[in-house]
Amino acid sequence: MSESLIRFVIGGTLVSAFAVLGDVLKPKSFSGLFGAAPSVALATLVLTIIYRGPNYSSVEARSMIAGAIAFFAYACCVSHALMRYRIHAAVAAGLFILLWLGISLSLWAVYLR
């Protein structure tokens, strides 16, 4: 089985597990925490440690800090847009992905490159 296929199966399983946990917990604002669960990070780090070692994974984790800062801005903007404007959740979540990409790449270019 290729590495990508193993990543696909483990990533899909972990994301689904955290998503179900988020579904069953209430209130909504608390279950929302699971929208930012480290599911993809865990799946990736487990496999990266096995295939490439802890130092390589540590570098990935350092860059993840920039991604997490971008995630904070992204989720705040989606929340604000949904509360203030008549816009569907899927549209807001999709459009603001560009903001996540812009912020995380800018942080990478300034601090991590």
Add this chain to the structure above:
Amino acid sequence: MTIGINLSAVKKTKWYEFAIRFLMGGLITALIGIIAKECGPNVGGLFLAFPSIFPAAVTLVEDHQRKKKQRVGLKGEKRGREAASLDAAGAAIGSLGLLAFATVVWRLLPDRNHWEVLAFATVVWIAVSGSFWWLHKRYCRR
């Protein structure tokens, strides 16, 4: 402010909604591996905090709330958006936990037992997220 479990929420989720989340999670994880291979861990690491589960989750929350209101004869669009907005606010708080998770892994992984570090980082994620959530509920009520 009590945290509870509502198992009936799982029954409301359709099979294709589970499938979409599995597919998205799997594809993003596989893609991160390819990006890290091509561009190095410095760039690939950014995507460890990619909002992979969030768009599907927030869409589902809006959809379920809207349908709930429509069953009693209301439009439910505003309520759906408000519920999705709350869910997104929760994710913003969760991202602070994600920041703590990444910092723990970055600082501890090279020198400690790898699996213990990942387990500890996950505990830190929920502890930090839960603490900020509690503080937000306690002091920043809308």
